[in-house]
Amino acid sequence: MTLVRRVLSVLLALVLLLGGLLGAIEIVLALLGRDPWLLPRERTTWFREQTWETATIRAILIVAVLVGLGLLVLALKRGRPAAFTLASRADGPVAVTVTASRRGIEHALAQVAREADGVTSAQATVSRRRATVHATSRTRAPDDLRAGIETAVADRLTDLGLVDTLATKVRVTSREKR
Amino acid sequence: MSSRVNAANRADLTVVGLILVAGGAVGLVASFGGFGSDTAADEIFPESLRDLAADSWWFWPALAVVSLLVALVGLKWLLLQMRTDHLGELDLTDDQRDGITTLDASAITRALSGEVEGLPGVVSASGRLRDRGGPRFDLVVDLTRRADVAEIRSQLETQVVPHLRQALDDPGLPVVIQLRPGQNTSRDLS
Numbered sequence: 001m002t003l004v005r006r007v008l009s010v011l012l013a014l015v016l017l018l019g020g021l022l023g024a025i026e027i028v029l030a031l032l033g034r035d036p037w038l039l040p041r042e043r044t045t046w047f048r049e050q051t052w053e054t055a056t057i058r059a060i061l062i063v064a065v066l067v068g069l070g071l072l073v074l075a076l077k078r079g080r081p082a083a084f085t086l087a088s089r090a091d092g093p094v095a096v097t098v099t100a101s102r103r104g105i106e107h108a109l110a111q112v113a114r115e116a117d118g119v120t121s122a123q124a125t126v127s128r129r130r131a132t133v134h135a136t137s138r139t140r141a142p143d144d145l146r147a148g149i150e151t152a153v154a155d156r157l158t159d160l161g162l163v164d165t166l167a168t169k170v171r172v173t174s175r176e177k178r
Numbered sequence: 179m180s181s182r183v184n185a186a187n188r189a190d191l192t193v194v195g196l197i198l199v200a201g202g203a204v205g206l207v208a209s210f211g212g213f214g215s216d217t218a219a220d221e222i223f224p225e226s227l228r229d230l231a232a233d234s235w236w237f238w239p240a241l242a243v244v245s246l247l248v249a250l251v252g253l254k255w256l257l258l259q260m261r262t263d264h265l266g267e268l269d270l271t272d273d274q275r276d277g278i279t280t281l282d283a284s285a286i287t288r289a290l291s292g293e294v295e296g297l298p299g300v301v302s303a304s305g306r307l308r309d310r311g312g313p314r315f316d317l318v319v320d321l322t323r324r325a326d327v328a329e330i331r332s333q334l335e336t337q338v339v340p341h342l343r344q345a346l347d348d349p350g351l352p353v354v355i356q357l358r359p360g361q362n363t364s365r366d367l368s
Contacts, residue, residue, distance in 0.1 A: 009187040013255035020249025027242040052209040053218040061205040068198025075191035083356055092335050095352040107360035111323050159327050
């Protein structure tokens with residue numbers, strides 16, 4: 001999400017910079033009685049003749065509202081955190097913050113699930129409050145397997161110091177061998 | 179990426195979004211007769227505005243200035259994207275009368291990374307000195323799949339951080355350690 005905002009910011013900044021410069025240049029050229037540089041005068045004349053109720057103007061206004069809403073969503077939406085702060089140790093040094101990266105946690109939890117007997121593949125996703133593990137197994141009793149994976153995932157989160165931060169959810173899909 | 183830049187981008191995108199939504203919404207209300215059918219049938223640039231533009235010598239120059247200000251806002255926003263909070267060197271000067279002392283941060287980060295990479299369970303480490311309203315050291319540590327996270331954390335906090343603070347002559351230097359577990363399995367066998 002940060003990267004998307006950054007790219008959008010660069011694009012909008014360029015639009016403002018180039019648009020502002022173009023506007024100033026065209027106005028100065030008009031004041032000096034020179035021919036326009038990039039914006040044909042007919043286009044601006046057309047724009048001046050439009051009313052609020054013309055279809056084109058309504059379309060432009062609708063697009064403006066939609067783009068604005070899109071920008072608001074992108075600006076205000078909280079993405080998944082990049083890292084989680086671990087609880088301070090009682091005997092830890094001052095002014096030291098220890099975090100665990102979200103991707104690292106996902107790798108670690110997926111690996112723990114894969115190590116369970118009968119699991120052929122596993123993926124983990126971690127959000128602000130929950131760690132979700134999807135495992136695929138070849139056994140017929142996924143419920144039994146799920147309990148084991150839940151315990152292993154909880155143990156790993158305890159090792160990481162995040163068992164109180166993240167709730168766990170484990171789903172097991174059975175793909176029997178024929 | 180600098181967190182200050184990220185926060186500024188969020189704020190700027192919010193402002194632009196609000197302007198577009200508000201302007202578009204008001205325009206649509208006018209378009210659909212919310213301010214009266216006469217307003218809906220009005221030209222976007224009414225005659226009064228065109229008369230003002232024709233009769234006032236300052237109108238177009240003022241508009242050109244506004245246009246330049248918009249360009250300046252865009253330029254400032256663009257330059258903001260290039261800002262970094264990376265600190266290349268640390269100023270250790272106590273009293274300028276005795277001379278100016280600076281420390282090249284890269285030397286410290288290289289030495290520190292080497293120390294951290296020597297710990298069992300650590301694949302790689304990289305450090306960076308940042309300016310977050312004062313110097314702060316960020317350390318990223320990649321761990322093997324089977325690394326003992328608690329033990330590594332303890333060693334980092336009780337050995338590595340004190341060494342770092344001693345080298346930088348700053349016992350209270352804020353340090354942020356990011357652990358990245360499960361990144362690599364090749365060193366699990368060693």
